Amino acid sequence: MMQGPAGPSNTVETTAPVLGIGAVGKRFGATRVLQNFTLEVAEGEIVTLLGPSGCGKTTLLRCVAGFWEPNGGTIEIDGQDIVDVPVNRRPVGVVFQSYALFPHLTVARNVGYALRMRNRPRAEVAQRVASVLETVSLTGFENRYPSQLSGGQQQRVAIARVLVMEPRVLLLDEPFNALDAKLRGAMQVELRQLIKRLGLTSIFVTHDQEEALTMSDRIAVMSGGKIEQVASPDEIFDRPATAYVADFIGVSNFWETQAETGHVRLPDGQTVMTDLTGGVKVMTRPHNLRLGPPEAGPWKGTVSFHRNVGPLIEYHVEASDGNVIRVSAMRQERDRPVKDRSQVSLSVIDPASCSVYPG
Amino acid sequence: MAEAAIHRRITPPGFGEQVADALLSGRGIWPAVPAIVVLTVVAVIPFAILLSLGFSDFEISRGAIVSQTFSLAHLTNALTDPLYWITFQRSMNLALSTTALCLLLGYPVAYLFLTGGRWTKRLILVLTIAPLLTSGIVRTYAWLVILGGRGVLNSALLQTGLIDQALRIMNTHWAVLIGMVQIHLPVMILPLIAVMSRHDSRLVEASENLGASRIGTLRTVILPLSVPGIGTGSALVFTLTYTTFVVPQILGGGNYLNAATMIYEQVVFSLEWSKGSVSSLILMVTCLIVLVAIALLTNHFTKWTKGHDA
Numbered sequence: 001m002m003q004g005p006a007g008p009s010n011t012v013e014t015t016a017p018v019l020g021i022g023a024v025g026k027r028f029g030a031t032r033v034l035q036n037f038t039l040e041v042a043e044g045e046i047v048t049l050l051g052p053s054g055c056g057k058t059t060l061l062r063c064v065a066g067f068w069e070p071n072g073g074t075i076e077i078d079g080q081d082i083v084d085v086p087v088n089r090r091p092v093g094v095v096f097q098s099y100a101l102f103p104h105l106t107v108a109r110n111v112g113y114a115l116r117m118r119n120r121p122r123a124e125v126a127q128r129v130a131s132v133l134e135t136v137s138l139t140g141f142e143n144r145y146p147s148q149l150s151g152g153q154q155q156r157v158a159i160a161r162v163l164v165m166e167p168r169v170l171l172l173d174e175p176f177n178a179l180d181a182k183l184r185g186a187m188q189v190e191l192r193q194l195i196k197r198l199g200l201t202s203i204f205v206t207h208d209q210e211e212a213l214t215m216s217d218r219i220a221v222m223s224g225g226k227i228e229q230v231a232s233p234d235e236i237f238d239r240p241a242t243a244y245v246a247d248f249i250g251v252s253n254f255w256e257t258q259a260e261t262g263h264v265r266l267p268d269g270q271t272v273m274t275d276l277t278g279g280v281k282v283m284t285r286p287h288n289l290r291l292g293p294p295e296a297g298p299w300k301g302t303v304s305f306h307r308n309v310g311p312l313i314e315y316h317v318e319a320s321d322g323n324v325i326r327v328s329a330m331r332q333e334r335d336r337p338v339k340d341r342s343q344v345s346l347s348v349i350d351p352a353s354c355s356v357y358p359g
Numbered sequence: 360m361a362e363a364a365i366h367r368r369i370t371p372p373g374f375g376e377q378v379a380d381a382l383l384s385g386r387g388i389w390p391a392v393p394a395i396v397v398l399t400v401v402a403v404i405p406f407a408i409l410l411s412l413g414f415s416d417f418e419i420s421r422g423a424i425v426s427q428t429f430s431l432a433h434l435t436n437a438l439t440d441p442l443y444w445i446t447f448q449r450s451m452n453l454a455l456s457t458t459a460l461c462l463l464l465g466y467p468v469a470y471l472f473l474t475g476g477r478w479t480k481r482l483i484l485v486l487t488i489a490p491l492l493t494s495g496i497v498r499t500y501a502w503l504v505i506l507g508g509r510g511v512l513n514s515a516l517l518q519t520g521l522i523d524q525a526l527r528i529m530n531t532h533w534a535v536l537i538g539m540v541q542i543h544l545p546v547m548i549l550p551l552i553a554v555m556s557r558h559d560s561r562l563v564e565a566s567e568n569l570g571a572s573r574i575g576t577l578r579t580v581i582l583p584l585s586v587p588g589i590g591t592g593s594a595l596v597f598t599l600t601y602t603t604f605v606v607p608q609i610l611g612g613g614n615y616l617n618a619a620t621m622i623y624e625q626v627v628f629s630l631e632w633s634k635g636s637v638s639s640l641i642l643m644v645t646c647l648i649v650l651v652a653i654a655l656l657t658n659h660f661t662k663w664t665k666g667h668d669a
Contacts, residue, residue, distance in 0.1 A: 087567040100561035104663040114569040
């Protein structure tokens with residue numbers, strides 16, 4: 001075990017990573033699922049692997065857990081390579097997508113499983129099970145079987161079962177998939193708060209961007225077995241490094257144009273600085289655009305659709321160049337939304353918030 | 360126009376449709392009626408007649424029973440006859456040891472099926488089902504060829520010098536046991552595989568992730584979850600072996616008497632139908648006792664499947 005300072009998050013930058021994944025590759029036959037994958041996770045940090053199915057995120061998780069052996073590369077925990085360590089000796093806890101609770105064991109026996117497998121004395125098992133069940137607010141459910149619990153309760157048992165063995169690294173494989181939308185949102189907040197309170201170093205796998213934005217300290221957006229960008233949720237959302245990331249996270253508007261020396265001209269006449277030359281793609285989020293009366297600017301269009309999404313109104317505007325541009329505006333009760341088929345002009349609120357990618 | 364009118368009118372179902380609905384609704388016993396009728400005619404009635412012969416003294420004249428009086432004599436004779444006790448004990452021993460051996464040999468195969476890759480699974484299925492495609496009699500005769508005095512096994516052992524005198528296996532208890540185990544092994548393996556592959560393979564991964572060794576996972580996860588398969592397989596193998604007739608007859612060489620061969624001799628050779636009837640009843644009752652015991656044990660170890668409604 002590392003003898004470093006006991007995990008206050010303000011020292012994260014200076015301490016050695018808890019989990020270090022170095023140049024890990026994984027093939028199945030001729031298919032390369034992971035290529036030269038490198039990632040470091042600091043003490044107490046939650047890093048999300050986000051990407052569409054088949055991008056390799058689950059493969060990486062299974063390699064860290066030890067269910068699959070990588071074809072090359074290193075996986076280190078506290079500086080020690082664990083690639084050759086068998087599954088049951090790794091200080092890694094997995095919360096499975098379907099929870100994989102033991103159906104023949106009660107809640108208490110499910111949670112105490114890891115301790116019994118380590119031959120801990122009965123009194124210690126009972127005491128630690130009780131304390132972990134209290135942590136996940138399941139006191140009183142000790143003698144229920146998993147089939148007698150709701151989805152949310154089953155998830156808590158799955159988490160408690162892993163927490164009891166005090167893992168160095170926590171792996172969460174799409175743990176919210178089996179929950180309905182409303183419960184999912186509540187459990188996300190609850191789980192993040194719990195993990196942060198316990199200071200657990202975690203990797204969280206999901207294909208759901210909202211989940212990733214809620215849960216993570218950093219997000220690694222993956223595509224085709226490689227990382228496209230690793231950054232904080234804010235940076236991923238506001239400064240996506242590639243067009244792929246911009247497209248995958250949130251709603252984005254793209255238009256293709258030619259860069260002039262040092263800058264790109266936007267359709268509304270404003271300019272964005274760039275080092276790129278030749279054909280480029282410019283991206284901006286719907287909330288960085290504004291609708292105005294048709295005579296207010298050179299970038300004109302027609303509203304083809306609008307809808308009320310709670311606090312926002314989302315517009316689809318068919319621009320004169322043929323692009324469909326998505327614009328969102330805060331909804332004010334006294335305002336009337338712009339009607340469909342209205343002529344409008346579009347303008348960018350802050351040109352500096354636009355991203356420019358090679359075309 | 361006419362078609363539209365038909366769709367709009369609400370018509371009550373005809374009688375034929377009502378009967379079909381009743382049969383297919385799955386409520387009540389209606390779907391089972393044809394099978395019940397057939398079984399009553401070909402099994403229940405003959406068995407009732409047979410039983411009545413076991414509990415009566417009767418007189419036969421020109422192929423018909425002419426007088427019949429109730430009597431417990433056949434039953435008391437059977438229960439006080441040491442031959443019956445020895446024979447039924449032998450049958451019970453044979454059936455229980457065959458069941459135990461099938462479980463011991465079959466469980467590792469089912470475990471291999473659970474943990475193996477795609478081709479292992481296919482191979483196991485083919486090897487398990489293939490013997491079922493040939494008749495049990497053919498397979499039993501094959502054992503004659505292998506186990507006989509100059510059979511394959513003895514020739515091989517003699518030639519390698521492991522023994523210098525042919526082993527006498529045929530016509531012994533051992534020949535019967537070997538044949539029984541081989542013939543009934545698939546009946547044990549198939550329910551085991553069916554039950555074991557019903558569970559999420561992630562349970563095994565979860566167990567290992569939580570620190571269990573292979574053996575720990577087998578003991579605490581795979582074994583408890585496969586109890587229903589063990590129960591079903593054991594009940595099937597026990598019933599088949601306890602009441603079997605062909606294998607002891609052929610591999611026992613005619614001098615191996617178990618319950619089924621005894622009943623065969625009583626009914627077919629000595630025409631003592633009352634004795635045969637009483638023997639059949641004892642066979643059935645003792646078989647049921649063991650089946651109930653297996654069911655109770657299975658229930659005891661699968662309490663977790665109850666109470667899903669709470």
